[in-house]
Amino acid sequence: MKTIVCPCGNPENHEDCCGRFLSGTSIPQTPEDLMRSRYSAFCRGDIEYLISTLYPSKRSPDDRETLARTIRETQWLGLKIITTGIEEADENMGVVEFAAFYKSTETGQLHERSRFIRESGLWYYLDGQTLDPVKIGRNEPCWCKSGKKFKKCHGRS
Numbered sequence: 393m394k395t396i397v398c399p400c401g402n403p404e405n406h407e408d409c410c411g412r413f414l415s416g417t418s419i420p421q422t423p424e425d426l427m428r429s430r431y432s433a434f435c436r437g438d439i440e441y442l443i444s445t446l447y448p449s450k451r452s453p454d455d456r457e458t459l460a461r462t463i464r465e466t467q468w469l470g471l472k473i474i475t476t477g478i479e480e481a482d483e484n485m486g487v488v489e490f491a492a493f494y495k496s497t498e499t500g501q502l503h504e505r506s507r508f509i510r511e512s513g514l515w516y517y518l519d520g521q522t523l524d525p526v527k528i529g530r531n532e533p534c535w536c537k538s539g540k541k542f543k544k545c546h547g548r549s
């Protein structure tokens with residue numbers, strides 16, 4: 393059988409990576425696991441997962457509609473995790489900085505520093521701060537995991 397690489401970019405089978413979180417078989421143990429699985433949920437259009445992993449006080453009645461529109465209009469192309477960690481002062485607060493690459497009307501990048509909070513053993517996405525786009529080196533491997541250098545792939549201009 394053909395191995396389906398996980399949308400989050402891990403070279404693992406989707407079922408062994410984010411798929412087990414999306415199906416509820418496993419629970420993300422780290423902010424990075426949750427962040428990756430939420431990215432995969434965006435790729436797969438799993439609105440219920442995105443809402444259930446959003447911190448309850450951050451949910452709003454029009455989330456479903458907003459997410460559906462984002463999912464319809466955006467094609468996610470790749471994810472690059474930049475840093476991830478747990479806050480020293482509070483082990484139930486975590487941070488993941490990432491860059492997610494997408495195509496809507498044109499190709500763009502979402503560079504965000506997201507905060508995650510753990511409550512009763514479950515990690516939730518709390519909020520995020522958008523940052524200036526990350527500069528990708530021309531000789532770096534492309535974020536789309538094509539195996540090509542950035543300049544020969546999505547960095548071609």
Ligand SMILES: [Zn+2]
Nearest residue numbers: 398400409410
């Ligand atoms: Zn994954």
Ligand SMILES: [Zn+2]
Nearest residue numbers: 534536545546
């Ligand atoms: Zn590429």
